[in-house]
Amino acid sequence: MDVSHILDGLNDAQRDAVSGEEQAALILAGAGSGKTRVLVHRIAWLMQVEGVSPYGILAVTFTNKAAGEMRERVQAMLQTPVSGMWIGTFHGIAHRLLRMHSKELGLPDAFQVLDSDDQFRMIKRLLKAMNIDDARWPPRQVQWFINAQKDEGRRAKHLAAGADPFEQKMIEIYTEYEVICQRSGLVDFAELLLRAHELIRDNVAVLEHYQQRFKHVLVDEFQDTNTIQYAWLRLLTQEAENLYVVGDDDQSIYGWRGAKIENIHRFQKDYPKHKLVKLEQNYRSTSTILNAANAVITHNDSRMGKELWTDGEDGELISLYAGFNDQDEARFVVDRIQHWAEQGNLRAEAAILYRSNAQSRLFEEYLMMSGIPYRVYGGQRFFERLEIKNALAYMQLATHLENDAAFERIVNTPTRGIGTRTVELVRERARAQGISLWQAANALCEGVELSGRAVNALSGFIKLMRDISGNLKSAVLFEQVNQVISQSGLIEFHKKEKGEKGEARVENLEELVNAARQFVYGAAGEEELSELDSFLAHAALEAGDTQGDKFEDCVQLMTLHSAKGLEFPLVFMTGVEEGLFPSQRSVDGIGRLEEERRLCYVGITRAMQQLYITYAESRRLHGQESYPMPSRFIREIPAELIQEVRLNARVSRPVTAEQPIGFRDESDAGFRVGQRVMHTKFGEGMVLNHEGRGAQARVQVNFDAVGSKWLMLAYAKLETM
DNA sequence: TAATCAGCTTTTTTT
DNA sequence: AAGCTGATTA
Numbered sequence: 067m068d069v070s071h072i073l074d075g076l077n078d079a080q081r082d083a084v085s086g087e088e089q090a091a092l093i094l095a096g097a098g099s100g101k102t103r104v105l106v107h108r109i110a111w112l113m114q115v116e117g118v119s120p121y122g123i124l125a126v127t128f129t130n131k132a133a134g135e136m137r138e139r140v141q142a143m144l145q146t147p148v149s150g151m152w153i154g155t156f157h158g159i160a161h162r163l164l165r166m167h168s169k170e171l172g173l174p175d176a177f178q179v180l181d182s183d184d185q186f187r188m189i190k191r192l193l194k195a196m197n198i199d200d201a202r203w204p205p206r207q208v209q210w211f212i213n214a215q216k217d218e219g220r221r222a223k224h225l226a227a228g229a230d231p232f233e234q235k236m237i238e239i240y241t242e243y244e245v246i247c248q249r250s251g252l253v254d255f256a257e258l259l260l261r262a263h264e265l266i267r268d269n270v271a272v273l274e275h276y277q278q279r280f281k282h283v284l285v286d287e288f289q290d291t292n293t294i295q296y297a298w299l300r301l302l303t304q305e306a307e308n309l310y311v312v313g314d315d316d317q318s319i320y321g322w323r324g325a326k327i328e329n330i331h332r333f334q335k336d337y338p339k340h341k342l343v344k345l346e347q348n349y350r351s352t353s354t355i356l357n358a359a360n361a362v363i364t365h366n367d368s369r370m371g372k373e374l375w376t377d378g379e380d381g382e383l384i385s386l387y388a389g390f391n392d393q394d395e396a397r398f399v400v401d402r403i404q405h406w407a408e409q410g411n412l413r414a415e416a417a418i419l420y421r422s423n424a425q426s427r428l429f430e431e432y433l434m435m436s437g438i439p440y441r442v443y444g445g446q447r448f449f450e451r452l453e454i455k456n457a458l459a460y461m462q463l464a465t466h467l468e469n470d471a472a473f474e475r476i477v478n479t480p481t482r483g484i485g486t487r488t489v490e491l492v493r494e495r496a497r498a499q500g501i502s503l504w505q506a507a508n509a510l511c512e513g514v515e516l517s518g519r520a521v522n523a524l525s526g527f528i529k530l531m532r533d534i535s536g537n538l539k540s541a542v543l544f545e546q547v548n549q550v551i552s553q554s555g556l557i558e559f560h561k562k563e564k565g566e567k568g569e570a571r572v573e574n575l576e577e578l579v580n581a582a583r584q585f586v587y588g589a590a591g592e593e594e595l596s597e598l599d600s601f602l603a604h605a606a607l608e609a610g611d612t613q614g615d616k617f618e619d620c621v622q623l624m625t626l627h628s629a630k631g632l633e634f635p636l637v638f639m640t641g642v643e644e645g646l647f648p649s650q651r652s653v654d655g656i657g658r659l660e661e662e663r664r665l666c667y668v669g670i671t672r673a674m675q676q677l678y679i680t681y682a683e684s685r686r687l688h689g690q691e692s693y694p695m696p697s698r699f700i701r702e703i704p705a706e707l708i709q710e711v712r713l714n715a716r717v718s719r720p721v722t723a724e725q726p727i728g729f730r731d732e733s734d735a736g737f738r739v740g741q742r743v744m745h746t747k748f749g750e751g752m753v754l755n756h757e758g759r760g761a762q763a764r765v766q767v768n769f770d771a772v773g774s775k776w777l778m779l780a781y782a783k784l785e786t787m
Numbered sequence: 788t789a790a791t792c793a794g795c796t797t798t799t800t801t802t
Numbered sequence: 803a804a805g806c807t808g809a810t811t812a
Contacts, residue, residue, distance in 0.1 A: 128802080129801065130801090130802085155801080155802065156801095156802080157801080157802040158802080179802090181802080182801090182802080254802095255802045258802080259802090290801095319799080320799085320800075320801090322798085322799070322800095323799085323800070323801085421798070421799075422797095422798050422799070423799085424797085424798090424804090427803090444799095444800080481788080483788075485788055485789090486788085487788095606802085607802065608802085609801085625798085625799060625800085626799080627798090627799050627800060628799090646798095649799080650798090651798065652799095686803085687797095687803095688796085688797060688803070689804085
């Protein structure tokens with residue numbers, strides 16, 4: 067068979083990665099080196115050259131988007147649908163396994179997926195029920211603890227009863243949390259992975275089945291795998307050593323959520339016969355941009371060692387702009403984008419990247435003022451919206467009355483006279499007898515503990531839910547959804563809300579019916595679920611895209627994290643300041659700085675033609691004025707790759723190594739001697755002197771009322787006047 | 788029971 | 803600045 071089309075157009079390293087008989091392989095793929103291409107061609111190679119059936123291939127990604135893209139590209143290349151092939155996210159595949167093997171796992175067969183928001187609420191309620199001080203054990207931290215344990219493969223019973231009372235309590239909560247999830251038939255995201263692991267660890271027959279079925283297992287973004295994901299992959303492939311992974315240690319930016327770069331090293335030890343291929347030729351960026359990225363990332367220790375190169379042009383220098391403040395920074399960026407568009411370029415080819423979501427606001431304001439359309443990534447997604455989650459909760463409870471999370475959410479939404487006191491009694495009863503909230507509510511309606519009014523309200527709710535679940539039997543999916551929404555009274559409830567908020571919510575609810583209409587039943591391979599249950603699982607596992615019109619030509623705004631995997635001809639990396647990027651927390655913590663630097667590397671390598679780096683000399687943060695220093699990352703880029711940009715003209719200033727550009731000579735307090743300032747406690751005064759930089763910066767101020775004082779800038783609330 | 792107000796906290800994100 | 807929580811009030 068002629069296989070030239072699989073290898074044609076690939077460079078040597080890519081060919082090496084795609085072809086060959088090695089079962090295990092580690093492909094270190096730098097940014098823009100054709101990573102997805104290699105994966106897709108590898109799958110084509112396996113099928114067409116080695117004759118592997120689509121059933122014998124398992125391909126795992128982290129996001130639904132990546133999975134969808136991979137499936138599409140494989141199909142385009144093979145000119146045939148590959149529905150039998152398992153391509154999906156870790157969570158999607160785990161979910162599928164759990165559905166198929168719920169009996170072996172002792173799971174309720176109608177279990178539902180608990181998303182992180184519902185998990186958070188669940189934990190909050192649990193803390194209250196257990197009478198735990200949520201100041202000492204904040205629900206966020208508890209959630210983090212539980213998920214971190216699960217990511218490491220540890221159940222509550224595995225945790226040693228240590229002496230530390232704080233941890234002791236955490237373990238206690240974890241134990242209770244597991245009980246309540248099991249009773250409510252709920253499985254959170256981390257639990258999906260943990261159960262999937264336990265399934266093949268504890269059931270030899272199941273393990274052998276999948277070991278035999280999957281002749282090849284391929285993993286994308288391997289540097290982002292956590293402990294449990296690796297353990298799962300390891301079990302699946304330890305016999306045949308048939309694990310093919312693609313990743314980039316320099317782009318590992320999710321350590322804070324459990325990703326373990328060390329998995330790359332473990333892979334090398336665990337699969338001694340593996341092939342190692344480095345993809346270093348970059349097809350995306352100019353060599354100037356690559357040189358800058360390489361220079362920055364070199365400052366990290368413990369890298370696998372990899373250097374991007376291109377045979378393309380040098381391209382333009384990287385532009386550095388020092389905004390006088392954050393508004394000036396935003397003004398500058400928008401101004402440059404306007405220029406770009408005026409020269410006939412697409413606005414969609416320009417991206418504004420920032421470290422934290424809060425920074426998008428100013429850019430949005432200036433873009434709006436200039437009438438430039440834009441799209442903000444991140445933020446709340448369709449299935450996460452309050453009104454949508456409420457509607458989904460009605461469906462969840464109607465199909466699964468034991469679902470306590472759903473019960474809590476809608477028992478008094480819309481308000482129907484069931485107050486906190488009544489719900490409290492329901493909770494107490496449920497807890498005392500170890501039954502679901504639904505059962506407890508039913509029992510209370512029969513009993514005498516509640517006032518007549520409360521019984522009325524509560525039994526009204528019970529009757530409503532019975533009606534709704536009765537009506538679900540016949541109709542097709544979108545009609546079911548439509549019916550639930552109208553019966554629930556949510557439309558009227560949100561219509562009453564004042565302002566445009568209510569209107570938007572009603573529209574979203576209508577959109578939910580639409581989403582149901584477009585839902586393809588069986589696409590996720592979940593034939594064992596009813597159509598509605600399948601739709602609900604889809605809503606939890608794939609929260610949908612963020613708002614925004616994909617088809618309009620608009621500027622792209624997103625965090626550096628969400629930019630990973632994307633590329634743009636024109637990129638603005640903004641807010642490149644100490645304390646913001648790298649973030650304060652990463653500077654304080656050990657080992658976090660390297661990850662921050664990798665994030666910078668990701669940011670730089672998003673740019674194809676032109677990269678702007680901007681920072682502000684003064685910035686309003688949390689309603690406070692701050693005077694940050696330019697980020698250390700700017701200093702790590704060789705000066706000859708940078709040109710400083712001034713207000714209305716570009717000035718290339720010769721720079722020497724001893725005196726990096728963008729740094730002021732004098733102490734960096736950001737205040738001038740003689741300047742009038744305002745302090746919240748001491749009132750008005752005049753700056754006499756200043757010294758130190760960054761966190762150590764101090765100013766001496768002669769206050770009109772209380773005389774001269776030295777103040778730490780980091781703490782003093784000084785405002786310029 | 789529901790609405791209003793004052794005080795407190797702040798990365799990054801997918802599933 | 804803004805959003806959320808808890809407490810207070812109508």
